[in-house]
Amino acid sequence: MSDDYDPFDDDYYDDDGEGPPCPRCDGDGIVNCYCGGDQCYCENHGEKDCPLCYGEGVADPARAEKYLESEREMMAVMRKAWKEAEAKDKERGDD
Numbered sequence: 001m002s003d004d005y006d007p008f009d010d011d012y013y014d015d016d017g018e019g020p021p022c023p024r025c026d027g028d029g030i031v032n033c034y035c036g037g038d039q040c041y042c043e044n045h046g047e048k049d050c051p052l053c054y055g056e057g058v059a060d061p062a063r064a065e066k067y068l069e070s071e072r073e074m075m076a077v078m079r080k081a082w083k084e085a086e087a088k089d090k091e092r093g094d095d
């Protein structure tokens with residue numbers, strides 16, 4: 001028990017058992033479907049329940065961490081690909 005607890009303090013985070021807003025949908029509970037927008041060819045009309053938080057807007061911290069981790073891995077792979085493409089461009093470009 002902390003003496004700092006003030007039930008009338010708006011800043012006090014009192015959503016017991018809930019994690020921070022889902023990193024996939026920023027707490028909206030919905031994400032753009034991959035086909036997205038006007039030409040949506042799935043049946044979600046451009047939006048679907050967030051696959052990370054199942055539309056709750058709050059992801060389980062363990063799941064959120066896993067998502068962030070796989071996102072970091074993806075970024076690392078993409079950066080590597082960019083660098084390789086850049087290097088190839090340079091090889092070609094120096095005429």
Ligand SMILES: [Zn+2]
Pocket residue numbers: 033034035036040041042043044045046047
């Ligand atoms: Zn769609």
Ligand SMILES: [Zn+2]
Pocket residue numbers: 022023024025026027028029030050051052053054055056057058059
């Ligand atoms: Zn979400």
